[in-house]
Amino acid sequence: MQNGTERKHVPSADIRQAFAVAMSAMYSKEVPLYGKLLSLVGQINKGVLENDSALREKLAATDNLDRIHLERHGAIRVGRPDELSQVRRVLHVMNMLPTGYYDLASAGVPLIESDDLRQRTARILSRRRIFSDKMFTLLAIYESNGGLVEAEAEEFVREATSAFQWHTSAAVSHAQYQEMSSESPILADIVGFKSPHINHLAPRVLDIDAVQSSMRDWDIPVKDYIEGPPKRQCPILLRQTSFKAIEEPINFPVQADESENTKQCVPGRHKARFGEIEQRGAALTVTGRQLYDSLLAAAIKDSITPGDRAAFSQVFASFPDSWKEMRDLELAWFRYYVNPSKRHARPAAKSFNLKQLIQDDLTSSPISAAGIFQSNLNKNGDNATAYLKSSNPASKRDFEKALGVEVADEMVLYQRIQEESIERCKAWFDSA
Template sequence: MTNPEFVSADTIRSDFSAAMSAMYRDEVPAYGTLMSLVKRVNEETLDANPELLRRLAVTDSLDRISEERHGAIRLGTAAELSMMRRVFAVMGMFPVGYYDLSTAGVPVHATAFRPVQEASLKVNPFRVFTSLLRLDLIKDEDLRREAEKLLAERDIFTAGAVALVEKAERQGGLGQDDAKRFVDDVLQTFRWHDKAIVSPEMYARLHDAHRLVADVVSFKGPHINHLTPRTLDIDVVQERMPAEGITPKAIVEGPPQRKCPILLRQTSFKALEEDVSFQGEDGTWHSGSHTARFGEIEQRGVALTPKGRALYDRLLNETRDRCRPAADGSNAAEYLAVLSEVFKAFPDDWNEIRKQGLGYFVYALTDKGFSSASQRLDLEAAIDAGHVRFDPLVYEDFLPVSAAGIFQSNLGDDAAQEFVASPNQRMFERDLGTTVLDEFAHYAGMMRASIERCVGTGTTAAAE
């Protein structure tokens, strides 16, 4: 039984995401500009689309639409990853999914820490895409050993944060004062550090191996590298960014614009070149720069079933076989045209997506259903009779190719390198200290539970 004196994990997560947002807006002013633009576009989109407004009112929390939906950090060691898992657990965030980015030229693998219960998602769906550096993919053995030594010597968590995590685990939660101190202490892990822990020469060696390696190894902590609000029309935001003094990346990652959004679309503004200092062997500080932090936006659609995801992956691969987007954006128009043409093969109608078993939906009784004997109907008959409605289940996770596209465009045009594709979920879960939740099984369970609430246990949906 939960101690009523404890602050709920959902509240701690909400407080943490708000504190992170305030800190990042202060550190990266352009991000505040992006947030304001997203809010205006969302208001305009809802004014122009009553059906979208109705659906979001039913399935989402309208007052949180423009708030941050995720952030991202990059960790260097198994110990950091394991401790971060414990930190996020205090906030009701758990590892969902395994992502191998080595296939796209980025030497990391990752998971997403996020709430998993429907009620918690409605309170605050904040998630953090958390990557672990794959030093085993770096060919230079001497550099790898030196990087491992640097990472082993740093401690990214305050003593206060560790003590409060241990206290929360021991007593099953945190009281009000402890919860506030927890948010304040954990926030220190994500702050920007303008003094590197490596010499200029070492930074150059790490940078030459891969820009992301330099970003992870060269600093005292894993500064948050971006935060991401949710937009309801990503194409409008992309189009308006330059007028706000923000330079967007060349293309929107993910599927094309559609009437019925699927999975996840993302774009960002270019990462900032920021002043940092490097300490030489003689102890003197040298001026330099580092590029890592940016602002991102996302537009989320329906979660796809394994069948739907297989179709999505096939169509995306076909698109990229015909036209691979150039890092400098020189073929952006051609790529987007091919993407739109190829994706005509994916149904753009909610009921067709549902009937073909391509996406996950949540089902609920209508007013008519509440006053009738819908429990005696099967699902399709109940829908046809107007007793049950269905709404797309929002995709709460990530796309490796899209994430890599964002990484590469913001780390620089030369950041994409060749690595041997080497997914290793077993090693990642060993370092994490637990297994990750399978997102497909999770979405299927949420859909199944909604069906049972409407028409009992005797029917299933095609999407399963």
């Protein structure tokens, strides 16, 4: 209750959608090439759906069709543990919760090897503040009341979006920027600015091979090849491509110090932001991931990359490429639904039997729950494919300490999604 009236909270999903739309619009304005990419993806998706009625039916049945045009992930880089915690609190308002963990160090991405540079970058980062006082007020309201009313939600979206906007003025001198960039371009991208900015957003496409070839026709500078698993009849995990990082003009202060004296500037350039596209496939079970990772390791051992199409596909030929085999061997997670065209048919079996329902085409499983982004992390444009080893438990504990919460196990969530979908099918069967 507030001021004698009941607070009517805006659903988290509505706030999340408003935030996603606002971020997409802002990034399209900041990076016009990204807006061009969205137009291409929309055109490809429209063509696929017009020519694949079965896929359209599956997406409609699982509530994904109306969301096909929305970005499904993006990247923002933070530099301090408390920044990570603050971002986590902001995302929590939209019911976006920490899920899954991988250790970037095991993929060969350490940012700072010099202790002296680490200390100096920490001092630089200590001077910045991502979110406004108004945002912290809104977070306190949300955490006290369990939600935001409409006016608060609208202000929240504005504050959250503006926190990640692009700044054309750096927070470090050009000399400092060059030193950090020589250590790691990612380090310079994180530390060199007054606040984090969107590194990339990733719309979902239904035919990534069509996008890859069309990007050249649209004069969009595309990567050399699609990363992730090879093209399959039954897609798994994620396949990704992107346009190459753009170079943007930046003003560097002649001297950046504790007083933030940045009136005199020299021009320079920064290259980090890009537009990614992903085609989503089945999330793999632990067994499926172990098989996938073993095949990926074999490819890396033989210096085979996704760019070597035939050789890469041959390595993965031993991974079953039919939904039935993947289901029988428990390699992937599935979300089942009652076939819309068969809802009025009566099951032949006298008791619930999922396999029989599938065989009778009464129950189907779409391209299953969203694939997890762990297939590769190579962003440097070389020919290496990063292989994610087991996470360091200590690193995960440190990560969770900074977050302020434990990270959810994605496998537990996938299992819950699968089991709940089976229960819904069973409820339909019992009522038939």
